[in-house]
Amino acid sequence: MAVAWIGNRETLVERAAAHAAALLGSSRCPVFSLDTDIHGTRAAIALAERVGAAYDHADGAVVAREAALFTDKGAMTVAPGETRRRADVVVIVGELPKIHHQFVGELAETVPDLSPPLSGRNRREIFVVGSNETTAPPLSNGRTATLLFCGEASLGATLAALRAQWRGRQTSQPVSNFDDFAKALEAAHFPVFLFSGGATEGLALEMLHGLITDLNRKSRASGLHLPASEDGWGSALASTWMTGFPLRTGFARGLPEFDPWRYDVARMIAAGEADLHLRISSSIVQPQKKRNRMALIALAKTQQPVAGAAVTIAIGEAGVDHQAVVYSSRTGSLRSVDARAASELPSAATVIRLVASHVSAEAALPC
Amino acid sequence: MLTKIAGGDIIDPVNGRLGKGDLWIRDDKIVAAPAGGSADRTIDAAGCIIMAGAIDIHSHIGGGNVNTARLLLPEQHAAHQARPATTPLSNAGWSTFQTGCLYAKMGFTTVVEPAMSPGAALHTHLELADIPIIDKATLAILGNDDFLLSMIRDDASSHMIEDYVAWTVASTRALGVKVINAGAAAAFKENVRTFSLDDVVPSYGVSSRKIVKTLQAAVDSLGVPHPLHVHCNNLGSPGSADTAAATIAAAEGLPLHLAHLQFYGYGMEGKRRFSSAAARLAELVNATPEVTIDIGQVMFGQTVTVSSDVMRQFSARGSAQPKKSVIHDGDGNGGGIVPYRYSKDFYGTMQWAIGLELFLLIDDPWRVFFTTDHPNGAPFTAYPALFELLMSREARTEMIAGLSPSAMALSTLSAIDREYTFEEIAIMTRAAPARLLGLTDRGHLGAGAIADIAVYRRDQNIAKMLGQAAYVFKDGDLVVQDGEITHYRWGKALRLNPSPDKAMLRRLEDYHQQRYGLSLDWFDFPDSAVAREQHFGEVACRT
Numbered sequence: 001m002a003v004a005w006i007g008n009r010e011t012l013v014e015r016a017a018a019h020a021a022a023l024l025g026s027s028r029c030p031v032f033s034l035d036t037d038i039h040g041t042r043a044a045i046a047l048a049e050r051v052g053a054a055y056d057h058a059d060g061a062v063v064a065r066e067a068a069l070f071t072d073k074g075a076m077t078v079a080p081g082e083t084r085r086r087a088d089v090v091v092i093v094g095e096l097p098k099i100h101h102q103f104v105g106e107l108a109e110t111v112p113d114l115s116p117p118l119s120g121r122n123r124r125e126i127f128v129v130g131s132n133e134t135t136a137p138p139l140s141n142g143r144t145a146t147l148l149f150c151g152e153a154s155l156g157a158t159l160a161a162l163r164a165q166w167r168g169r170q171t172s173q174p175v176s177n178f179d180d181f182a183k184a185l186e187a188a189h190f191p192v193f194l195f196s197g198g199a200t201e202g203l204a205l206e207m208l209h210g211l212i213t214d215l216n217r218k219s220r221a222s223g224l225h226l227p228a229s230e231d232g233w234g235s236a237l238a239s240t241w242m243t244g245f246p247l248r249t250g251f252a253r254g255l256p257e258f259d260p261w262r263y264d265v266a267r268m269i270a271a272g273e274a275d276l277h278l279r280i281s282s283s284i285v286q287p288q289k290k291r292n293r294m295a296l297i298a299l300a301k302t303q304q305p306v307a308g309a310a311v312t313i314a315i316g317e318a319g320v321d322h323q324a325v326v327y328s329s330r331t332g333s334l335r336s337v338d339a340r341a342a343s344e345l346p347s348a349a350t351v352i353r354l355v356a357s358h359v360s361a362e363a364a365l366p367c
Numbered sequence: 368m369l370t371k372i373a374g375g376d377i378i379d380p381v382n383g384r385l386g387k388g389d390l391w392i393r394d395d396k397i398v399a400a401p402a403g404g405s406a407d408r409t410i411d412a413a414g415c416i417i418m419a420g421a422i423d424i425h426s427h428i429g430g431g432n433v434n435t436a437r438l439l440l441p442e443q444h445a446a447h448q449a450r451p452a453t454t455p456l457s458n459a460g461w462s463t464f465q466t467g468c469l470y471a472k473m474g475f476t477t478v479v480e481p482a483m484s485p486g487a488a489l490h491t492h493l494e495l496a497d498i499p500i501i502d503k504a505t506l507a508i509l510g511n512d513d514f515l516l517s518m519i520r521d522d523a524s525s526h527m528i529e530d531y532v533a534w535t536v537a538s539t540r541a542l543g544v545k546v547i548n549a550g551a552a553a554a555f556k557e558n559v560r561t562f563s564l565d566d567v568v569p570s571y572g573v574s575s576r577k578i579v580k581t582l583q584a585a586v587d588s589l590g591v592p593h594p595l596h597v598h599c600n601n602l603g604s605p606g607s608a609d610t611a612a613a614t615i616a617a618a619e620g621l622p623l624h625l626a627h628l629q630f631y632g633y634g635m636e637g638k639r640r641f642s643s644a645a646a647r648l649a650e651l652v653n654a655t656p657e658v659t660i661d662i663g664q665v666m667f668g669q670t671v672t673v674s675s676d677v678m679r680q681f682s683a684r685g686s687a688q689p690k691k692s693v694i695h696d697g698d699g700n701g702g703g704i705v706p707y708r709y710s711k712d713f714y715g716t717m718q719w720a721i722g723l724e725l726f727l728l729i730d731d732p733w734r735v736f737f738t739t740d741h742p743n744g745a746p747f748t749a750y751p752a753l754f755e756l757l758m759s760r761e762a763r764t765e766m767i768a769g770l771s772p773s774a775m776a777l778s779t780l781s782a783i784d785r786e787y788t789f790e791e792i793a794i795m796t797r798a799a800p801a802r803l804l805g806l807t808d809r810g811h812l813g814a815g816a817i818a819d820i821a822v823y824r825r826d827q828n829i830a831k832m833l834g835q836a837a838y839v840f841k842d843g844d845l846v847v848q849d850g851e852i853t854h855y856r857w858g859k860a861l862r863l864n865p866s867p868d869k870a871m872l873r874r875l876e877d878y879h880q881q882r883y884g885l886s887l888d889w890f891d892f893p894d895s896a897v898a899r900e901q902h903f904g905e906v907a908c909r910t
Contacts, residue, residue, distance in 0.1 A: 074704075116569075241493075323896070
């Protein structure tokens, strides 16, 4: 089975890695898109430093939005385990990515066992904040979440109205089912708001945390961060410990510089700033429209060369083809996962280190 | 390879070696002077002081809360950025890579991260694995976790509790156990906002004192070398000296270590009802030989407070500078990250003075440990300046001149003449931490010790001298020369490996399945997950 190509021509992995390194070495403005596990991220950032690249997640906008909540404002958050054991009111903020629907179902099917008794109720109260078109993840036993919306208002505006009404202030338009919500909060011991950066823009996230802060003046409440991309959030964490900064960091001047606009890799590619794109993903890389003379190096789980790529090297999928460390939104931390269907496909980290070994440098790689 | 460090002033209190002499290294170990041996390499240490590599027992250098602090404050990292160097990622501000380099430059070769959440053990170890040069170790946090609180409530046997503690230490690859504001994080989840030593956790009916005593006994019975590491209740509150005094009294003959005592040295005298109780606490420590402490010295400037004392950090949000914070209710403790700037006003001056009073009024350097509770009191990069303050009364006097007179009037610091000697510094930062942690292979320069060695060129400027070592050897490898890193190497993570009873494993599996809907596997990891060869180094329990 072929695993490496230069253009459309099969070659040895070693040779493809050397060619990729040569391209990186001659690049003026290389950019990396990551969609990989912690070890793949660590190796990629070490390579980025060596070649002066900028790096971002493959779906950088949502990860950047989630990171911005922390870099700009801060938050009150709770662990998933504590949510399952304490949350007597669950509020889903906007649409949650499908990867989290199972956990929401779990919350609907279980009751808190650490909060004080539920005043005769034998289930959690579940609300969803959004527009009148927002759908909550499916709940068991035909249950439905109570929808909180505010006419045609955006999610952020609805959260603002919700916050204002909770503080007893006038709003131009009331939030639907507010009385039910207020009643539930009054009785709640530990309401938890589930949020993700997928469908919730930055100001809405800030407004949500303002509401949570308000609730904590007299009682307890918190927010459960369910990242839109688990690999994306894992990469953000690894980047933060390695460089001091989350994703959308670049080494153009040798130092790590964090700039969510400047190092937005999708923007850099669209603007023609980048001349080389290293795309790391275990899923198949979609052929992309060739822009300017930008070269593509694709590390992907593929059996054929990626269309338009100068170099393609096949990698395995983290946790499927090889052991991996990934962010788990189910535990809210990093987790080691065994290979579900071990194969000989190399990990992203292995291939990136091989590429890096062909890039000349004064010092050894740290990862 | 045989290396001779020639003609330096050797300061090795453990082996009673004080004075000019040679030190020999064969490969990674210190050896006796070989008869007629000729060195492959000779380091001229004339005019230098030679000590064992320093050990920091309490510095928050890795793990979820530390990383969240980095995430919260990207603007602070920019201020730390240095010019490009030749070591990978060594120029990254406040990163894991810079942490190892900066510690090594000061002659530190082992650092303990004292607050590892068991649920985030893999994350913590991955961060530590990216800290170059130095050895690391962790203390696992217990005392707010439902499993332990339930066992105490239900009068579980001491053996069951020891099994749980052993499992936690073993599975998290920790070197000891820490308890943080025992019971308060659990109480906070039930909307309790203040919590003292004899307060009771709702739903469990267990007092904070009971939790501390239970863990202290378990740690002692298991033979964990490091005593239970206690972050007391009421951190930072005026009058918290009473809490610290009560906790010291609660040691009751068994070893107990109190962390960052400075933050509990607060009396309630004066018009602001905030004064120094350092003299009182120092007297108590002096009279209680089973108690050891570290200071958590405050130094002026911007920092960020990082603590798993979530209740305390929640109440501190109003003083955040800049005005943002993260408060996290975790499984067990969680944590809070609140940036803070220590200014030279009354309160900042008082905190600064209290720490130094404790350093200087506690007689025995074997029982007082050198920390700023990085980054809580100050970044660890403030250590050289702090050494100068301890070793020079003149330096303290100069500093006091620019501080709040009304604060100094409520402190005994101005009247204290003591100046630490190099021998006392070597005890406090090398010999004593090694003994406290059960690390017999370091903290001294005797034959058989690992060759962790710091060589400092004598200078009138103590901060300069101790801030930039002339030479640092890690495991016999010369990693710092003239204050600069020569190359990377990877240290170990030191851990205990007690064997918990298999019945406890089954109990925990059932517990995690029932309560979290997850297998215990979700919370454990193989050594290979850290992806560094021979990453863990095992330390023996007391027998």
